[in-house]
Amino acid sequence: MAKHPETDLVPYLRGELPPAERERVARHLDECPDCRQDTDQLRELLGELSRSIAEPPAVNWARYRAELREKLEARRGRRAWWWQPVPLALATSLAGVLLFVAVWGVGRQVPTAGDPVAFEEAAIGRNLGLLEQYQVVERLDLLEEDLDFMSDLDGLAAGRPG
Amino acid sequence: MEPSDEALCQRVAKRDVAAFELLVERYQGRAYRLAWSIVRDPEDARDLSQEAFIRLHESAGSFGGRSKFSTWFYRIVVNLCLDHKRKRRWWKPWAGDAADDQGESFLERQPAPVTDPVDELGREQTMKDLWAAVDRLAPRQRAAVVLQVQEELATYEIAEVLKCSEATVRVHLHRAMNALKKTMKNMEKR
Known part of the structure; x- marks a missing residue:
């Protein structure tokens, strides 16, 4: 005999199983008295539960909605000062x-x-900005070298050692 | 023609106050009853169902429309209730809820009811005891039973609400029904 379809029994009783599965469960129930008994008990239990649904204590719905509005406002207010875009x-x-x-x-x-x-x-x-004018800096160096060279030449002309 | 829940929810996402009010009126009874069926305390049920509407107001834009609005909203309510039960269990370990997750073993320890199930009064008491046994089920089993029996949701819808597979819902229901059958047997014996 195939495995007992225990977890399929509720959907089976509620007519939720696709045709092939429903057929499989029905075949099993024909062959298995234990599962048949389980199914009968389950049917009775589901019926009892449906017939005896308890109603919660009554609510004043106008007050309920007023409270809800207050809570919503309070929640908005709590967020408002820092949650606004600006x-x-x-x-x-x-x-x-x-x-x-x-x-x-x-x-x-x-x-x-x-x-x-x-x-x-x-x-x-x-002064890293000067590096952007690197060519100017380079020319200044060359000018400095030229000045040194000319100073040396002046010294030689005047009979001074270089 | 009345606008659908889904259309109203889209309008709530655009901060349409009238649409929100209409959805509240449509769902206030169901939200409160569902919350009460799980937490069994009218004040808590009121707070939790109102909180569910606040969440709806804040996150209406995240409703993708892949499932029905009711299923999406029930998920908010049930999640809030299950969270509430978890928190209460954390700081009230000595309360009756401590047995929530013990399922069948806890039910088996229940004393036999004292009334006679034969007469009408006894029958009423039996039904009360049966639902009291539902209250003692593990929270997700209880939610599955309430969603099926009371809200008449199909297994695939319960799976969407509880964010689990249909197979898991079937297991929850199977275990819950086994526990309840044992309770019924105990009541018949007395």
């Missing part, structure tokens, strides 16, 4: 600024006077 955008912006300051502050150490190399690097770092 405060939310402001809060987000402020958080962004604080984050930027925190990251920038940590990454940017102020050099001390006792560390001349770091101090110089910091000074160069502050």
